[in-house]
Amino acid sequence: MLTYLVRRILISIPVLLGITFITFALLHLTPGDPVRIMLATEQVTPEVAERLTEFYSLDKPWYVQYGRYLGNLMRGDLGVSITSRTDIAASIANRLPNTILLAFSSMLLALLIALPVGVISATHRNSIADYASLTASMIGVSMPSFWLGLLLLLQFGLAWKVLPIWGVGRLSNGLWDFISHLILPSLTMGTGLAALLARLTRASVLEVLTQDYIRTARAKGLKERIVLYRHALRNAIIPVITAAGLQLGYLLGGAVIVESIFSWPGLGRLTIQAIQKRDLPVIQISTLVFAIAFVIVTLLVDVLYTVIDPRIRYD
Amino acid sequence: MKAHKWVCFLVVATLGLALIGAGVSAQQVLKIAVGDLENVDPMDLGGRNSDVSVASLVCDNLVFLGKDDFLPKPELAVSWEAVDDYTWVFHLREGVMFQDGNAVFAEGEAREVTADDVVYSINRAKEVAVYLVLGEIESATALDRYTVEVKTSQPAPFLLDVHHLASVMIIPHEAVEVLGDDLKTSPIGSGPFELQTFIPGERAVLTANEDSWLDPNLDEVQFIVIPDPAASIIALEAGEVDVVSYGPADEGPRLLDQGFSVAGRGGSYRGVGFNVTTPPFDDYRVRRAISLALDVDSIWKAVIPEDFGERAYGQVPPWVPMGFDSEGLMDLDGYDQVAALDLFAQAGWTDSDGDGFLDKDGEKLSFELKCFGGAQVRVFTIIATVLQQLGIDATVLQQDVGVWVDDLLAGNTGMFFDFSYAGTTGLYSMFHGSLITQSNTHFYDNPTVNALLDEANMTVNYAARSTLWKAAQRLIVKDQVIIPLYFEVVTTYVAPYVKDFVSEWGTLELVSSENNVYIDR
Numbered sequence: 001m002l003t004y005l006v007r008r009i010l011i012s013i014p015v016l017l018g019i020t021f022i023t024f025a026l027l028h029l030t031p032g033d034p035v036r037i038m039l040a041t042e043q044v045t046p047e048v049a050e051r052l053t054e055f056y057s058l059d060k061p062w063y064v065q066y067g068r069y070l071g072n073l074m075r076g077d078l079g080v081s082i083t084s085r086t087d088i089a090a091s092i093a094n095r096l097p098n099t100i101l102l103a104f105s106s107m108l109l110a111l112l113i114a115l116p117v118g119v120i121s122a123t124h125r126n127s128i129a130d131y132a133s134l135t136a137s138m139i140g141v142s143m144p145s146f147w148l149g150l151l152l153l154l155q156f157g158l159a160w161k162v163l164p165i166w167g168v169g170r171l172s173n174g175l176w177d178f179i180s181h182l183i184l185p186s187l188t189m190g191t192g193l194a195a196l197l198a199r200l201t202r203a204s205v206l207e208v209l210t211q212d213y214i215r216t217a218r219a220k221g222l223k224e225r226i227v228l229y230r231h232a233l234r235n236a237i238i239p240v241i242t243a244a245g246l247q248l249g250y251l252l253g254g255a256v257i258v259e260s261i262f263s264w265p266g267l268g269r270l271t272i273q274a275i276q277k278r279d280l281p282v283i284q285i286s287t288l289v290f291a292i293a294f295v296i297v298t299l300l301v302d303v304l305y306t307v308i309d310p311r312i313r314y315d
Numbered sequence: 316m317k318a319h320k321w322v323c324f325l326v327v328a329t330l331g332l333a334l335i336g337a338g339v340s341a342q343q344v345l346k347i348a349v350g351d352l353e354n355v356d357p358m359d360l361g362g363r364n365s366d367v368s369v370a371s372l373v374c375d376n377l378v379f380l381g382k383d384d385f386l387p388k389p390e391l392a393v394s395w396e397a398v399d400d401y402t403w404v405f406h407l408r409e410g411v412m413f414q415d416g417n418a419v420f421a422e423g424e425a426r427e428v429t430a431d432d433v434v435y436s437i438n439r440a441k442e443v444a445v446y447l448v449l450g451e452i453e454s455a456t457a458l459d460r461y462t463v464e465v466k467t468s469q470p471a472p473f474l475l476d477v478h479h480l481a482s483v484m485i486i487p488h489e490a491v492e493v494l495g496d497d498l499k500t501s502p503i504g505s506g507p508f509e510l511q512t513f514i515p516g517e518r519a520v521l522t523a524n525e526d527s528w529l530d531p532n533l534d535e536v537q538f539i540v541i542p543d544p545a546a547s548i549i550a551l552e553a554g555e556v557d558v559v560s561y562g563p564a565d566e567g568p569r570l571l572d573q574g575f576s577v578a579g580r581g582g583s584y585r586g587v588g589f590n591v592t593t594p595p596f597d598d599y600r601v602r603r604a605i606s607l608a609l610d611v612d613s614i615w616k617a618v619i620p621e622d623f624g625e626r627a628y629g630q631v632p633p634w635v636p637m638g639f640d641s642e643g644l645m646d647l648d649g650y651d652q653v654a655a656l657d658l659f660a661q662a663g664w665t666d667s668d669g670d671g672f673l674d675k676d677g678e679k680l681s682f683e684l685k686c687f688g689g690a691q692v693r694v695f696t697i698i699a700t701v702l703q704q705l706g707i708d709a710t711v712l713q714q715d716v717g718v719w720v721d722d723l724l725a726g727n728t729g730m731f732f733d734f735s736y737a738g739t740t741g742l743y744s745m746f747h748g749s750l751i752t753q754s755n756t757h758f759y760d761n762p763t764v765n766a767l768l769d770e771a772n773m774t775v776n777y778a779a780r781s782t783l784w785k786a787a788q789r790l791i792v793k794d795q796v797i798i799p800l801y802f803e804v805v806t807t808y809v810a811p812y813v814k815d816f817v818s819e820w821g822t823l824e825l826v827s828s829e830n831n832v833y834i835d836r
Contacts, residue, residue, distance in 0.1 A: 030717055031715065031717040031718040031720070031721040032715075032716060032717020032718065032719075032720045032721055033717075036720050036721070036724060037716060037717065037720050048445060048446060048447075048448065049753070051445050052445060055445065081353075083353075083361065083363070084353035084354045084361065084363065084515075085354055085356075085359050085361060085499075086353055086354045086499060086515065087496075091515065091516075094514075094515060094516065095516060150545055150546070150549075153546060153549050154549060157549060157550075157553055157555075158549050158552055158553045161553060164555075165541075165546065165549060165550045165553060165555050166539060166540075166541050166546065166550060166555070167517060167518070167539070167540075168517065260542045260543045260546075261543045261545075261546050262546070263517075263539070263540055263541045263542060263543070263546065265514075265515075265516035265517045265540070269516070269542060270516070273351065273542075276716075278717060
């Protein structure tokens with residue numbers, strides 16, 4: 001297992017390097033740089049534009065710029081934002097925990113809903129409960145998150161005034177402050193995810209329940225509860241974990257819309273603002289952070305397989 | 316009997332307290348929703364409006380810009396004069412103290428703001444504040460404890476303009492030496508509010524500076540980051556914030572009906588621009604014909620709620636009174652589609668083949684209207700529709716902002732959505748011949764206009780400069796380099812119980828010689 005982990009980490013390095021190059025290339029092929037945009041929209045004068053271009057080496061050849069970027073990265077210098085002039089490492093350090101918190105709470109909420117719903121739906125196939133959960137899943141998957149988020153804000157924040165409208169809560173302000181700020185954004189992000197995972201759980205459990213060993217277990221007189229939770233679910237959950245892991249990677253990429261609507265100070269919002277302003281250093285580092293998050297999550301998912309199914313080994 | 320007296324006393328005391336408390340809230344806390352907060356280093360604000368607002372409450376500037384006339388008003392400088400075209404002298408307010416009880420000055424150990432601090436701040440801004448235009452300043456010298464002399468390398472009529480010296484915030488050198496990079500999150504100044512909390516991307520909390528030379532009514536000001544415009548309006552209506560900076564104009568009429576007010580000040584110029592070197596727009600008659608074909612009043616009112624914009628007849632807006640000249644330019648405006656078709660015909664564009672489109676030498680009159688988003692698309696859609704009805708194959712091309720910028724600067728344009736923040740530098744940047752391929756995206760080069768703008772830039776006398784500026788603007792509009800449409804006012808929505816609020820123009824003034832914000836619920 002250790003050998004496998006080390007091998008996976010080593011393989012990740014060229015993958016991440018490749019991502020930095022592709023990101024860099026795409027950004028530099030994209031028309032417009034931040035200073036030219038500021039100049040054309042008269043946020044800066046021509047003399048200021050010239051100074052900024054020189055300061056950020058935007059007039060240097062692409063390979064010089066990439067070399068400097070990589071060199072700084074190796075030294076742990078993530079650079080400075082062009083628009084805010086703040087240290088990118090500090091910005092990411094401030095925001096990444098908020099994104100992780102939102103991603104994990106959304107995933108937890110989604111799993112708490114999806115697993116029971118999926119199992120009930122599978123074990124009560126073609127019943128009212130099954131149809132209801134299928135319908136709810138379809139609605140959940142179809143609802144745009146920006147629409148759902150604003151709807152929740154209007155109802156819970158404006159009409160009923162029971163939940164806060166913006167920002168992240170702090171434990172230092174009390175448990176309710178922390179939880180209340182998390183509810184609406186997690187619900188917004190978790191609803192679509194729960195719908196997706198519920199459908200997957202249902203399909204996976206249904207497939208497993210038709211297997212011979214399940215028939216054998218029932219024939220041996222085991223209680224249905226034990227057949228379901230000790231035998232069927234452990235096998236059925238593997239594809240669900242894969243899907244959840246991938247989705248977690250996407251969530252860690254930052255739910256831009258949800259972060260904007262709920263003023264959640266996460267990495268997604270930082271990245272989308274950087275893209276709008278063509279803040280190249282921030283975009284490059286954010287993309288790298290997302291890539292690293294994906295690598296870590298997929299590695300953890302692979303390790304989790306071995307825990308759930310001891311037959312799986314990576315030797 | 317004794318009990319009866321006590322009861323009476325309590326009733327009277329309670330009534331008295333209620334009367335005192337009525338009308339003005341016990342705790343004066345103002346909450347302002349902003350799009351983002353990043354870095355409030357007074358020397359490194361980079362034109363980020365929200366950060367400027369926070370820093371401007373912590374620090375004083377030499378002047379602030381008046382709420383009605385946008386002219387410089389005394390702040391740290393009580394008076395000033397241009398001794399000659401190259402020399403300005405500022406006389407400072409005495410007894411102004413930097414804030415204490417912080418990492419720079421311990422409680423009770425603050426010192427007075429002096430001319431040396433102003434000199435230090437100007438020199439530091441020249442070195443570090445890349446977004447300010449201070450290149451014209453050659454030197455700043457303290458003549459005595461309260462007098463500063465500023466010499467410029469050339470006549471600097473815009474010295475006290477926003478983005479120039481008026482935007483330099485006065486800080487103590489100790490703040491830079493002690494705080495270093497922490498200046499981005501905890502600046503020190505002599506302003507009416509002290510920064511207590513600054514969390515980038517989340518919030519800033521300021522409390523009243525008890526030792527300020529101003530006497531703010533407000534006890535506390537909170538800036539809250541709510542980047543989504545819809546969410547910020549929800550927060551305003553829910554009472555979670557009291558002011559929304561740069562709110563969506565579409566919400567204006569509904570909010571006005573609910574009793575909210577709009578404290579708009581300053582904004583942007585919006586219009587149609589022509590690249591005067593690209594056929595067919597290199598022909599004045601074509602540009603003029605297009606202008607005559609458009610009912611500008613109907614167009615802009617269809618896009619912007621009336622209280623949130625103003626018809627433009629030139630590029631210089633009302634908040635730059637030096638160059639604002641609507642009355643003087645109205646005669647150049649016109650809506651006459653018959654005359655438009657006549658001009659097209661004079662330029663050789665007629666429907667010679669009867670297909671409903673104007674053509675010349677076998678080629679149809681066809682072009683794209685380039686824009687990149689928002690209200691521009693609606694405006695250009697209306698314009699394209701009108702032109703199509705006249706027989707012009709005009710289509711809207713909505714581009715990514717980066718592509719739009721590249722096209723503008725490369726001259727790969729014909730007719731485009733033209734805008735800029737409408738400050739004093741707009742006219743020069745957009746139309747001076749020396750700035751083609753930079754900010755002059757019209758590729759317009761008129762020696763007479765260039766000479767007028769050059770002379771205006773060297774003319775310190777306000778009245779004389781105004782005459783030159785207006786003359787240049789008139790020539791530009793007459794040459795039909797642009798079709799001015801409207802000025803879009805910055806929309807800041809204010810709750811009805813917030814009194815005396817003036818929205819930012821350069822700096823945010825919650826307390827000044829012209830206003831002192833308070834909450835009256």
